[in-house]
């Protein structure tokens with residue numbers, strides 16, 4: 330099974346089976362049946378793609394219910410440091426941070442369930458990130474947490490002096506001041 334548990338309930342690493350031959354390689358970057366066989370029946374509704382340069386840090390973001398999003402993150406070009414924070418009240422991993430390098434080379438994908446805040450930083454000169462979401466973008470439901478919240482103490486994979494951050498992200502609140510209503514459903 331190409332899905333690996335992370336220890337955070339609902340958070341999985343997906344590693345596709347790569348078929349290599351004289352022409353190059355082929356892999357199924359997404360197959361709903363593979364996820365269904367792993368007990369994950371997700372109806373993806375929106376695909377997003379973003380290009381960034383070294384040092385760009387996006388996040389941490391979430392959308393409030395009923396627009397919360399499961400996300401399946403992968404990298405088409407370059408390398409990123411992907412960060413997921415469990416903000417589901419009652420979760421055994423509430424307030425904990427999961428990090429993983431995703432790259433075009435390692436082809437790993439991170440499946441992030443609803444109730445997590447998500448962000449990433451770019452480690453390579455450029456990176457092209459592609460992700461599927463099971464709910465539509467809804468501007469009024471956007472929420473976020475500051476990347477440098479001291480209670481999370483996140484390692485972003487590079488010195489924060491290098492970070493390029495949007496004005497919106499620089500003004501996000503700390504986790505303790507966030508108004509969200511995510512609860513853990515075992």
Ligand SMILES: Cc1cn([C@H]2C[C@H](O)[C@@H](COP(=O)(O)OP(=O)(O)O[C@H]3O[C@@H](C)C(=O)[C@@H](O)[C@H]3O)O2)c(=O)[nH]c1=O
Nearest residue numbers: 377379387388389390391400447448449465466495497
């Ligand atoms: C996220 C999003 C943004 N936009 C618009 C709003 C804005 O004008 C422009 C850039 O938006 P942002 O600055 O929010 O883009 P960005 O900072 O890349 O936002 C993304 O960050 C990562 C970490 C996530 O997890 C995503 O869910 C999403 O929040 O694109 C859409 O039209 N649809 C979308 O789904």
